[in-house]
Amino acid sequence: MSTHGPIATHRSATGVPSGRLAIWWLLASEIFIFGGLVVCFVLFKLNGTPGFEDASLTSTAAGAINTFVLLTSSLSIVLAHAAIEKGDSAKSFTYIWYTIGGGFVFLGIKAYEYTGKILHGHTLTDNLFWSFYYTMTGLHALHVIGGMVIMALISFDIRKGHNYQRVELIGIYWHFVDLVWIFLFPLLYIANF
Amino acid sequence: MSETYAHPNYIKIWFWLLILLALSVAGPMLEIPALTILTAFGIAVVKAFLVAANFMHLKFEKKIIWFLLILSMCLLGVFFFGAAPDVMMTEGDQWIDCIADKSCVEQRL
Amino acid sequence: MSQSTSAVATDTHAEHHEELSFLYKYILPIDHKIIAMQYIFTGMIMAIVGGYFAYAFRMQLAFPGDLVPLYGLVGPGEYNMLVTNHGTIMIFWVAMPVLIAGFGNYLIPLMIGCDDMVFPRLNRLSYQIFLVSALVLILSFFVKGGGFGGAWTAYPPLSSVAEYSLTDWGASLWLLAVALEFISFLLGGINFVTTAMNARAPGMKMLDIPIAVWFIVVAVILFMASVGPLVAGAVMLFMDQRVGTTFFLPSAGGDPLLWEHLFWFFGHPEVYVVLLPTMGIVAEIITVFSRKKLFGYRTVLYTAFATGGLSFVVWAHHQFIAGIDPRMANVFTVTTVLISIPLAEMMFSYIATLYGGSIELKTPMLWALSFLAAFLIGGVTGIYLGASAMDVYFHDSYFVLAHFHYTFFPITIIGMFAALTYWFPKMFGRMMNETLGKIHFWGTFIPFNCIFLPLFFLGLAGQHRRIYNYDHFPDLATQELQDIRVFATYSLIVMIFFQLIFVYNFFHSMFKGEKATENPWKSNTLEWTTLSPPPHGNFKVLPTVYRGPYEYSVPGRDEDYWPQNEAPKKS
Numbered sequence: 001m002s003t004h005g006p007i008a009t010h011r012s013a014t015g016v017p018s019g020r021l022a023i024w025w026l027l028a029s030e031i032f033i034f035g036g037l038v039v040c041f042v043l044f045k046l047n048g049t050p051g052f053e054d055a056s057l058t059s060t061a062a063g064a065i066n067t068f069v070l071l072t073s074s075l076s077i078v079l080a081h082a083a084i085e086k087g088d089s090a091k092s093f094t095y096i097w098y099t100i101g102g103g104f105v106f107l108g109i110k111a112y113e114y115t116g117k118i119l120h121g122h123t124l125t126d127n128l129f130w131s132f133y134y135t136m137t138g139l140h141a142l143h144v145i146g147g148m149v150i151m152a153l154i155s156f157d158i159r160k161g162h163n164y165q166r167v168e169l170i171g172i173y174w175h176f177v178d179l180v181w182i183f184l185f186p187l188l189y190i191a192n193f
Numbered sequence: 194m195s196e197t198y199a200h201p202n203y204i205k206i207w208f209w210l211l212i213l214l215a216l217s218v219a220g221p222m223l224e225i226p227a228l229t230i231l232t233a234f235g236i237a238v239v240k241a242f243l244v245a246a247n248f249m250h251l252k253f254e255k256k257i258i259w260f261l262l263i264l265s266m267c268l269l270g271v272f273f274f275g276a277a278p279d280v281m282m283t284e285g286d287q288w289i290d291c292i293a294d295k296s297c298v299e300q301r302l
Numbered sequence: 303m304s305q306s307t308s309a310v311a312t313d314t315h316a317e318h319h320e321e322l323s324f325l326y327k328y329i330l331p332i333d334h335k336i337i338a339m340q341y342i343f344t345g346m347i348m349a350i351v352g353g354y355f356a357y358a359f360r361m362q363l364a365f366p367g368d369l370v371p372l373y374g375l376v377g378p379g380e381y382n383m384l385v386t387n388h389g390t391i392m393i394f395w396v397a398m399p400v401l402i403a404g405f406g407n408y409l410i411p412l413m414i415g416c417d418d419m420v421f422p423r424l425n426r427l428s429y430q431i432f433l434v435s436a437l438v439l440i441l442s443f444f445v446k447g448g449g450f451g452g453a454w455t456a457y458p459p460l461s462s463v464a465e466y467s468l469t470d471w472g473a474s475l476w477l478l479a480v481a482l483e484f485i486s487f488l489l490g491g492i493n494f495v496t497t498a499m500n501a502r503a504p505g506m507k508m509l510d511i512p513i514a515v516w517f518i519v520v521a522v523i524l525f526m527a528s529v530g531p532l533v534a535g536a537v538m539l540f541m542d543q544r545v546g547t548t549f550f551l552p553s554a555g556g557d558p559l560l561w562e563h564l565f566w567f568f569g570h571p572e573v574y575v576v577l578l579p580t581m582g583i584v585a586e587i588i589t590v591f592s593r594k595k596l597f598g599y600r601t602v603l604y605t606a607f608a609t610g611g612l613s614f615v616v617w618a619h620h621q622f623i624a625g626i627d628p629r630m631a632n633v634f635t636v637t638t639v640l641i642s643i644p645l646a647e648m649m650f651s652y653i654a655t656l657y658g659g660s661i662e663l664k665t666p667m668l669w670a671l672s673f674l675a676a677f678l679i680g681g682v683t684g685i686y687l688g689a690s691a692m693d694v695y696f697h698d699s700y701f702v703l704a705h706f707h708y709t710f711f712p713i714t715i716i717g718m719f720a721a722l723t724y725w726f727p728k729m730f731g732r733m734m735n736e737t738l739g740k741i742h743f744w745g746t747f748i749p750f751n752c753i754f755l756p757l758f759f760l761g762l763a764g765q766h767r768r769i770y771n772y773d774h775f776p777d778l779a780t781q782e783l784q785d786i787r788v789f790a791t792y793s794l795i796v797m798i799f800f801q802l803i804f805v806y807n808f809f810h811s812m813f814k815g816e817k818a819t820e821n822p823w824k825s826n827t828l829e830w831t832t833l834s835p836p837p838h839g840n841f842k843v844l845p846t847v848y849r850g851p852y853e854y855s856v857p858g859r860d861e862d863y864w865p866q867n868e869a870p871k872k873s
């Protein structure tokens with residue numbers, strides 16, 4: 001990783017490697033995107049907009065299991081990072097695929113939830129609560145899918161011995177996806193008053 | 194990849210996170226709204242902090258990153274308080290749905 | 303540690319890098335200089351489209367109902383589509399790509415002394431997304447119903463309900479194009495900031511960074527921090543349009559004011575996003591052409607930070623009469639008036655830089671000075687508008703329109719010409735023709751004032767914006783007012799003709815102009831220490847920096863400039 005690409009890529013005047021710095025900037029802008037949605041949601045909710053009591057219809061159990069799944073996948077990606085730091089790319093590969101597996105379980109449960117709700121008539125356009133529910137979880141799910149794809153690419157890359165530092169970068173991103181869910185969970189599943 | 198720092202015990206952190214998750218699920222069962230808010234969102238903040246500090250290694254990161262993230266949240270707060278007085282004002286909300294009524298659309302064109 | 307200006311090799315093709323095929327060099331480049339050109343040229347082409355739209359609707363205003371030569375009939379819907387897309391194009395597809403992405407790409411690596419952006423491939427991807435966004439926008443003009451006509455601010459429900467806007471697909475494609483453009487600039491911005499933070503030449507401390515780079519970086523950060531909620535809003539608006547949600551539809555519990563807040567929370571910082579790069583470019587030019595140190599480097603920098611910070615708390619001054627809480631109008635009036643303080647301070651610093659300098663009125667300097675003069679008018683009229691009591695009368699009138707054209711025109715058009723004429727020798731290795739440059743300058747600057755100064759008076763007379771034919775309003779259809787409209791339109795046509803001189807000068811000089819030396823303006827910053835144009839990899843030997851960028855006319859030196867990378871003499 002040290003010889004190709006421009007010299008600029010390998011400079012580090014701040015002491016934070018460029019890759020990591022860029023990921024943090026990316027996450028900062030993601031905070032604004034998800035944060036914007038959350039702020040809008042909270043504004044409507046505090047305003048007592050009709051429909052928001054439907055939060056009681058979301059299944060806390062499903063949300064909690066999904067939180068568990070994401071937290072665990074966060075653990076496995078950080079273990080992948082720990083492994084690659086020791087140079088153990090085979091172990092790291094396995095952990096990355098555990099994480100991807102976690103992503104699949106998460107999406108499966110989500111799909112199950114969506115189906116159930118839609119069959120009960122709670123579609124995207126049912127009322128504002130459901131509009132927010134699908135928009136927020138949908139945008140989050142897109143981030144999950146994106147993360148899974150990138151992780152798969154990286155996993156094969158490191159097996160060939162390239163770009164070890166990317167495991168940490170995708171890890172930071174994946175934790176962020178987890179963080180978003182940590183906040184969506186109480187907003188959409190627990191706070192139903 | 195050159196920094197060396199003692200890793201936090203990831204498994205232990207994960208374990209704490211699960212306990213917090215259990216608490217936040219159990220919270221609403223007491224059916225005290227104020228407490229639910231606390232267990233739901235207070236615990237979310239704690240969980241977020243644990244993940245960020247340990248898994249994302251923010252504990253070991255330069256101050257500037259903290260600054261960046263906290264500033265982002267503050268700006269969102271600014272937006273919230275700037276928009277809240279209007280969005281949460283309910284007077285003047287008696288719009289009629291014009292689209293449903295064809296004649297009304299024609300009348301306004 | 304020996305590279306002074308002369309130590310840089312002067313032969314062009316001594317590099318050992320492999321020759322790239324045309325495809326990889328010009329179509330899919332990763333070299334920041336080529337990507338910069340792509341942005342600049344795309345931006346200039348879009349400027350022609352935007353200018354053409356302006357021509358069409360100004361003709362309609364001057365001669366309502368007549369066929370517009372080279373365009374055709376401008377009906378009411380057509381008119382709305384023209385103004386909407388004129389505004390959108392000029393801001394998102396001209397100002398931002400040329401000034402931030404274009405010159406940012408060109409200048410950041412050169413000015414901080416490194417060989418490329420930190421992530422060259424990401425850089426290329428940003429441009430490609432940007433190009434797609436431009437194509438989507440152009441596509442939106444041709445779908446059934448025509449292009450979107452709900453103003454660049456896209457207030458719902460007009461923008462979200464097809465039965466109201468009458469441009470079902472036009473509205474959605476417009477929104478999609480804008481969203482893609484945001485994504486492109488988010489990716490590009492991450493690259494810019496990371497590069498400026500991490501890839502600086504050894505020895506370049508924070509306060510040795512040229513103001514142009516600083517300001518582009520601050521602008522990018524403002525953009526990244528303000529656009530997020532609007533991206534969320536765009537997703538919501540898109541769903542309102544296509545799926546039938548009701549986020550912004552009041553009849554079903556949604557709130558259109560929420561969109562206005564989301565939009566202007568971005569929209570106001572956005573005006574500083576485009577302002578700051580031009581302010582930076584002007585700082586470079588006025589120091590070089592008055593041979594003086596920038597007056598108060600730190601002050602200028604801190605005022606930019608202050609402006610940036612304050613720009614997040616003024617947004618609702620665009621909504622004073624939108625039905626917002628009147629108590630909030632007080633708050634936002636105060637913050638709006640406050641924000642003019644750091645900006646005025648910055649202006650004073652620039653003027654103080656000129657004071658006592660040996661000013662040389664070369665074309666770039668003319669542009670830079672005219673920027674300061676014109677922007678002053680724009681800024682001062684902004685303060686009128688910021689006072690909520692006055693804005694009740696001014697809002698949505700031509701006074702507002704004249705205000706923001708006195709800010710945006712100097713920023714976008716004057717700033718672009720200033721930068722192009724100043725860095726032309728570096729970019730293309732040849733000098734531009736001075737005489738033609740000056741003719742073009744006066745032929746642009748005088749008509750510019752003739753177009754927009756009268757609009758202030760139209761606004762004061764009560765002329766509302768976004769109306770396609772004033773004949774329907776007896777109070778506004780008077781002969782005197784119509785004369786003013788005709789005068790403004792004729793001025794626009796004069797201005798358009800003078801642009802031909804620029805086009806000729808630009809392309810003629812690019813191929814036939816006098817060969818430029820490495821440092822024709824005797825400037826200090828690092829981009830002038832390498833070849834014109836710089837080779838792939840920018841510098842033969844990557845420079846080391848010893849001092850700040852504005853050491854002009856330092857007493858006790860033979861030369862009146864002192865390049866940043868010139869090693870100090872051992873005494």
Ligand code: HEM
Binds near residue numbers: 682696
């Ligand atoms: C001291 C500086 C400034 C102040 C106090 C100021 C104030 C204002 C106010 C109060 C309005 C709202 C008027 C209304 O809609 O009734 C406004 C509109 C506007 N300003 Fe400024 N402004 C300033 C600088 C700028 C700059 C630097 C730019 C551009 C780069 C700019 C661009 C605009 C635009 C585009 C609008 C109209 C938006 C629309 O309604 O379409 N302003 N300004």
Ligand SMILES: [Cu+2]
Binds near residue numbers: 569570616619620
């Ligand atoms: Cu504003």
